[in-house]
Amino acid sequence: MAQPAVQSPKESRVVLSARGLTKTFGAFAAVKDVDLDVRDAQVHALIGPNGAGKTTVFNLLTKFLQPSAGSINLLGTDITRTAPDKVARMGLVRSFQISAVFPHLSVLDNVRTALQRPNNLSTQFWLPVSSLDRLNGRAEELLTAVGLIKERNTIAADLSYGRKRVLEIATTLALDPKVLLLDEPMAGMGQEDIGNVSNIIREVAKERAVLMVEHNLSVVSDICHHVTVLQRGEILAEGDYATVSQDPRVRTAYMGEEEA
Amino acid sequence: MSDAVHTTKQKAELAQSRKTSTSYAVFLLAGFALLLIAPMFFYPIFLMKLLCFALFACAFNLLLGYTGLLSFGHATFFGGAAYFTAHAVKVWGWTPELGVLLGVAGAAVLGLVMGVVAIRRQGIYFAMITLALSQMFFFFCLQSEFTQGEDGIQQVPRGHLFGLIDLSVSTNMYYFVLAVFVIGMVVIWRFINSPFGMILKSIRENEARATSLGYSVARYKLGAFVMSAALAGLAGGLKSLVFQFATLTDVAWQMSGEVILMTLLGGIGTLIGPIFGAGLVVTLQNYLATSDFPVTIITGVVFMVCVLVFRRGIIGEFYASRFGRMLGFEHRH
Ligand SMILES: Nc1ncnc2c1ncn2[C@@H]1O[C@H](COP(=O)(O)OP(=O)(O)O)[C@@H](O)[C@H]1O
Numbered sequence: 296m297a298q299p300a301v302q303s304p305k306e307s308r309v310v311l312s313a314r315g316l317t318k319t320f321g322a323f324a325a326v327k328d329v330d331l332d333v334r335d336a337q338v339h340a341l342i343g344p345n346g347a348g349k350t351t352v353f354n355l356l357t358k359f360l361q362p363s364a365g366s367i368n369l370l371g372t373d374i375t376r377t378a379p380d381k382v383a384r385m386g387l388v389r390s391f392q393i394s395a396v397f398p399h400l401s402v403l404d405n406v407r408t409a410l411q412r413p414n415n416l417s418t419q420f421w422l423p424v425s426s427l428d429r430l431n432g433r434a435e436e437l438l439t440a441v442g443l444i445k446e447r448n449t450i451a452a453d454l455s456y457g458r459k460r461v462l463e464i465a466t467t468l469a470l471d472p473k474v475l476l477l478d479e480p481m482a483g484m485g486q487e488d489i490g491n492v493s494n495i496i497r498e499v500a501k502e503r504a505v506l507m508v509e510h511n512l513s514v515v516s517d518i519c520h521h522v523t524v525l526q527r528g529e530i531l532a533e534g535d536y537a538t539v540s541q542d543p544r545v546r547t548a549y550m551g552e553e554e555a
Numbered sequence: 556m557s558d559a560v561h562t563t564k565q566k567a568e569l570a571q572s573r574k575t576s577t578s579y580a581v582f583l584l585a586g587f588a589l590l591l592i593a594p595m596f597f598y599p600i601f602l603m604k605l606l607c608f609a610l611f612a613c614a615f616n617l618l619l620g621y622t623g624l625l626s627f628g629h630a631t632f633f634g635g636a637a638y639f640t641a642h643a644v645k646v647w648g649w650t651p652e653l654g655v656l657l658g659v660a661g662a663a664v665l666g667l668v669m670g671v672v673a674i675r676r677q678g679i680y681f682a683m684i685t686l687a688l689s690q691m692f693f694f695f696c697l698q699s700e701f702t703q704g705e706d707g708i709q710q711v712p713r714g715h716l717f718g719l720i721d722l723s724v725s726t727n728m729y730y731f732v733l734a735v736f737v738i739g740m741v742v743i744w745r746f747i748n749s750p751f752g753m754i755l756k757s758i759r760e761n762e763a764r765a766t767s768l769g770y771s772v773a774r775y776k777l778g779a780f781v782m783s784a785a786l787a788g789l790a791g792g793l794k795s796l797v798f799q800f801a802t803l804t805d806v807a808w809q810m811s812g813e814v815i816l817m818t819l820l821g822g823i824g825t826l827i828g829p830i831f832g833a834g835l836v837v838t839l840q841n842y843l844a845t846s847d848f849p850v851t852i853i854t855g856v857v858f859m860v861c862v863l864v865f866r867r868g869i870i871g872e873f874y875a876s877r878f879g880r881m882l883g884f885e886h887r888h
């Protein structure tokens with residue numbers, strides 16, 4: 296596909312940016328001097344071969360790892376030294392490469408857990424759990440939106456891998472984040488869920504920024520406005536999908552993988 | 556079709572959870588009834604000791620079982636509160652309920668201090684820091700004037716509850732202890748089954764995910780730590796009134812070890828397991844105190860056997876057993 300399926304205002308503002316982002320583990324530099332601009336109302340793909348440093352970039356941006364060098368700015372605030380939970384409260388919420396649900400909680404409770412904080416219902420140790428019932432309406436709305444409502448009472452551990460990832464997205468959306476970081480959200484999903492989640496992400500990105508790691512290039516070409524290619528911790532190419540996929544260096548890096 | 560499957564499954568789950576709560580209710584009512592009439596069959600002092608340690612173990616389990624933190628310093632809260640209560644009642648002439656409340660408050664403050672220092676450490680480091688801090692507190696108690704060093708605070712008067720009910724009457728004292736015990740258990744139960752408790756649970760399930768949802772994990776853990784310390788203080792303060800003394804034994808590291816033992820024996824992460832663990836240990840100590848057997852060796856052996864035979868603790872095994880499952884219990888681990 297030569298044109299991205301979705302067009303978006305090129306001039307939308309930068310909500311998350313990194314400059315000179317670097318992370319070394321001992322002598323090994325997992326991420327080297329990465330500059331990144333994530334814009335509002337856009338889906339931004341971060342692609343690259345395994346071990347390229349994509350997850351590490353996510354860990355740095357969300358402050359789960361402290362950068363060795365460089366700076367990060369979220370919505371005009373420098374967050375280079377901010378704690379990860381604070382970053383989340385500022386509106387940057389991530390998912391994990393390995394599905395991250397609360398396995399022994401029901402699907403509904405997973406989403407309610409996320410809703411507790413914005414609704415100021417997370418510190419009351421004197422109230423009964425039934426006080427959380429007033430979150431049910433919103434939680435069910437979110438579950439309906441992602442197509443999980445039938446499984447509302449299922450224990451999360453009993454869901455298939457793909458459905459767990461869908462639950463994770465619903466939980467992330469519960470926080471109404473300004474910027475979403477999704478690490479391989481479609482990995483392990485069936486075709487039906489891929490279509491479903493693609494639509495959700497497209498919908499969500501109308502009023503938010505999304506940065507996602509994705510290996511499925513047809514998904515990338517379908518829903519992403521901007522692509523950054525990472526290789527051995529460094530940015531190899533950047534631009535819209537059409538441009539990037541024509542880049543000979545990217546083609547070399549992806550040799551053997553899906554043809555663009 | 557899958558719809559039908561789900562509704563049947565959900566119905567089954569609902570029925571199961573009803574059965575569980577019914578079984579629990581029956582269990583609890585029976586237990587409470589037994590405790591009400593127990594003084595007719597056992598020495599009140601033995602029962603009161605048992606209740607104090609049961610509460611202590613449940614407070615400890617709030618941290619280990621429901622937060623996943625192994626503290627090796629809980630003697631500080633138990634023994635510290637014992638000193639505070641004893642001092643307030645004996646030296647300042649406070650009524651017993653106020654004395655106990657002071658013990659609780661003091662233990663909570665100690666918990667806050669220890670928690671702030673230790674809470675960001677994981678696993679064995681957390682245990683080591685709590686141990687080190689509680690050893691510091693031990694030496695403070697050894698040196699300090701108000702604890703009266705090696706002697707401890709002796710002959711603490713039990714006083715009059717609310718200035719009215721004479722607690723030197725042992726039946727009165729027993730029902731006072733029982734009431735405090737029940738209040739403590741209700742507090743623990745509510746704490747676990749609250750909005751706060753839900754967040755604690757999610758942290759235990761997936762700490763990184765809880766962080767990424769914006770929860771300051773350390774603060775929730777600290778909250779649980781302080782609550783656990785305060786309840787351990789409730790047990791300790793009560794204990795100093797029961798035995799009418801507070802000594803260095805209560806703040807020594809062995810006391811921290813003992814409560815770990817009780818909790819593991821009974822079953823971590825079960826609400827009532829630690830009660831049984833405490834019952835077993837206290838009963839053993841009582842029997843062995845009058846015999847020639849060295850108490851520590853016997854409890855050590857019992858502990859080893861229990862750990863080998865009942866991996867999940869006594870109550871944990873019971874829940875997981877066929878009979879337990881028939882009654883609708885299910886062990887969470
Ligand atoms: N905590 C860590 N310690 C040491 N090396 C790490 C750590 N995390 C990631 N790495 C290394 O950094 C490189 C990039 O990893 P990662 O970011 O997971 O890649 P990707 O997500 O692109 O597949 C890999 O070589 C990996 O082994």
Ligand SMILES: [Mg+2]
Nearest residue numbers: 349350351392
């Ligand atoms: Mg990765």
